[in-house]
Amino acid sequence: MPDFQNTLDFARAQDASDPLRAFRDEFHFPQKDGQPVIYFTGNSLGLQPKGAAAALKQELDDWATFGVEGHMKAKHPWYSYHEELTAMTARLIGAKESEVVVMNQLTSNLHFLMVSFYQPNGKRRKILTEQRPFPSDTYAFASQISFHGGDSDKDLIEVQPRAGEYTLRTEDIIARINELGDELALVCFGGVNFYTGQAFDMAAITKAAHAVGAYAGYDLAHAAGNLHLKLHEWNADFAAWCTYKYLNSGPGSVAGAVA
Numbered sequence: 001m002p003d004f005q006n007t008l009d010f011a012r013a014q015d016a017s018d019p020l021r022a023f024r025d026e027f028h029f030p031q032k033d034g035q036p037v038i039y040f041t042g043n044s045l046g047l048q049p050k051g052a053a054a055a056l057k058q059e060l061d062d063w064a065t066f067g068v069e070g071h072m073k074a075k076h077p078w079y080s081y082h083e084e085l086t087a088m089t090a091r092l093i094g095a096k097e098s099e100v101v102v103m104n105q106l107t108s109n110l111h112f113l114m115v116s117f118y119q120p121n122g123k124r125r126k127i128l129t130e131q132r133p134f135p136s137d138t139y140a141f142a143s144q145i146s147f148h149g150g151d152s153d154k155d156l157i158e159v160q161p162r163a164g165e166y167t168l169r170t171e172d173i174i175a176r177i178n179e180l181g182d183e184l185a186l187v188c189f190g191g192v193n194f195y196t197g198q199a200f201d202m203a204a205i206t207k208a209a210h211a212v213g214a215y216a217g218y219d220l221a222h223a224a225g226n227l228h229l230k231l232h233e234w235n236a237d238f239a240a241w242c243t244y245k246y247l248n249s250g251p252g253s254v255a256g257a258v259a
């Protein structure tokens with residue numbers, strides 16, 4: 001990797017030598033004034049692959065041809081659609097095939113996973129997350145806490161950056177985990193924070209959580225398809241992610257879970 005230079009020439013040279021460059025042609029780009037826009041919001045909604053329309057038409061045709069029997073007879077049978085996605089999903093997340101499933105939506109998966117992995121008991125009730133998690137995650141944590149009779153003002157804790165800093169230091173996250181110790185039931189972080197773009201050290205966070213007897217889970221919305229993930233090796237207890245950002249599956253598309 002050459003040293004970064006903040007120039008147009010450098011950016012163009014990097015583009016020219018990018019081995020993934022050809023994939024740009026696989027996507028539709030929105031147009032502005034007759035020109036394709038420079039699209040920096042794949043972290044919100046990935047662009048539409050040019051193959052999407054044909055893939056959708058295949059499903060509509062199978063529905064028209066088979067009706068209910070499409071569950072078994074469609075080219076990609078709907079009854080077992082998730083099985084076709086298992087191997088690629090396991091590779092994407094760095095987990096075993098027996099650990100992953102494609103289903104539901106991110107937030108519903110997070111709830112399902114917390115049903116198993118957030119079971120407050122005695123003084124062990126707290127959930128630790130990063131500063132400014134995605135708003136719907138905050139609501140999911142708070143509703144799980146109140147479902148168990150807790151108070152999210154006390155039991156939901158965000159790790160804050162040091163004064164004058166915007167991202168979190170791993171050593172500070174670990175120190176907070178150790179400080180909370182046996183009051184900590186769950187550490188649940190984004191793999192990448194949606195606001196700052198900070199990627200967290202999931203192996204170190206998981207290890208620290210386990211050392212105090214807490215579970216460790218992740219929201220991989222901004223990490224899946226973006227980072228090389230090794231959820232199994234990192235020993236994470238669970239994670240959930242959506243597929244409409246860096247995985248370009250389209251709005252409302254089915255999400256993933258690993259445990």
Ligand SMILES: Cc1ncc(COP(=O)(O)O)c(C=O)c1O
Pocket residue numbers: 044105106107108134136137190194219221222242
């Ligand atoms: C980090 C993060 N978590 C959770 C969500 C919510 O996901 P969903 O509404 O698909 O459940 C999003 C959506 O953008 C997100 O970016």
